[in-house]
Amino acid sequence: AVLFIEAGNVLVREDTVDLAEAALVLSGGEVLRRLAARDLYQAGRIKRIYVIPEPRGRAWEELVKLKLEDPDHPLSERILTASGGPRNKSTFLPRSVDGTIGEAREVREFLRGRFPDTLVLITSKTASRRARFIFRQVLKHEPVTVLSSPSSYDGFEPARWWAKPRDALEVTDSKRSPGAPQLAKEQLLLGRCLRALECYEEAELLLKASY
Numbered sequence: 297a298v299l300f301i302e303a304g305n306v307l308v309r310e311d312t313v314d315l316a317e318a319a320l321v322l323s324g325g326e327v328l329r330r331l332a333a334r335d336l337y338q339a340g341r342i343k344r345i346y347v348i349p350e351p352r353g354r355a356w357e358e359l360v361k362l363k364l365e366d367p368d369h370p371l372s373e374r375i376l377t378a379s380g381g382p383r384n385k386s387t388f389l390p391r392s393v394d395g396t397i398g399e400a401r402e403v404r405e406f407l408r409g410r411f412p413d414t415l416v417l418i419t420s421k422t423a424s425r426r427a428r429f430i431f432r433q434v435l436k437h438e439p440v441t442v443l444s445s446p447s448s449y450d451g452f453e454p455a456r457w458w459a460k461p462r463d464a465l466e467v468t469d470s471k472r473s474p475g476a477p478q479l480a481k482e483q484l485l486l487g488r489c490l491r492a493l494e495c496y497e498e499a500e501l502l503l504k505a506s507y
Contacts, residue, residue: 303467304457309425311443317412318344321372322399322419322427323392325447326350329418330372332447334379342416344385346407347372348399349392396427400434411440421446421454422466 319342321329336342349370350356359365366374373386393402403415415435419427424446431442457463 304422304452304454304463307422307425307467308446308452308454309428309444310446311416311428313341313416313443313445315340316342316414316416316443318342318346318414319416319418319445320403321345321347322396322417322423323348323350324423325420325450326371327375328420328447328449330375331449332418332445333372334376334381335448336416336418336445337376337381337385338379344387344412345372345376346403346415347386347388348402349388351392351394396423396430397434400431403431404435404438407440408438411435411438413439414441414443416443416445418445418447421450421452 313336319333319336321333330347333342333345333347337345347370356365360367365371370388372388373383376386377383389402389406391402393399415431417424417427417431424444428442428444435442452463452466453459457467
C-alpha cells in the first residue's frame with residue numbers, strides 16, 4: 297500500500313538550484329519546459345540555457361505555412377526574448393534526438409571539453425528522476441554535476457497520482473521496464489519506457505548501476 301501511494305513521488309526528483317552555470321531543456325512538452333527555463337533565468341539561478349530542438353514533422357511544417365512557427369526564431373528563443381531575456385543566452389543543439397539516452401549522448405558530444413560546472417535538467421515531473429539518473433550515468437566521466445528541476449507548469453500531482461486518469465497513466469507507464477529481478481521496485485519505477493529500444497537501454501543502465 298505504501299509503495300502504491302508513493303509511486304508518484306518516486307518518479308519526481310527536484311534538486312535545490314541556487315546558482316548554476318547552465319540549464320538543459322529536454323525535448324517534449326515544449327511550452328511547459330521553456331517557461332520553466334525562463335523562470336530559472338529570470339530568478340538569476342542559471343546563466344545560460346541549452347535547448348534540445350523539437351522534432352520537425354508535418355505538423356510543424358503546417359505551422360510554418362500559417363506563420364505560427366518561425367524556423368529562424370524557435371519558440372524557446374521567443375519565449376525568453378519576449379520575457380526580456382537576451383537572445384544570446386540560449387543555445388540550441390544541432391539536431392533533435394529520439395529518447396533520453398540519445399539526448400544525453402548528444403549533449404556529451406556537444407559539450408565535450410566545455411562542460412559547465414553544473415547542468416540543470418528541465419523536463420516533466422514524471423521523467424525527472426529517470427532523466428537525472430540517465431544523464432548522470434552517461435556523463436559520469438565528465439566534469440559536470442547534473443541536477444534536476446522539473447517544470448512547475450507541469451500539472452502532475454505526485455501525492456495524488458491516482459486521482460486523474462492522465463496522471464495515473466504516467467505512473468503505470470513508468471512501470472513498463474523489462475523483467476530484471478535484480479532491480480529493486482523503486483528502480484523499476486524509474487524505467488518509464490515509451491519506446492522498446494530505449495526501454496532495454498535504460499534497463500541496462502539500471503542494472504550496471506545496481507552493482
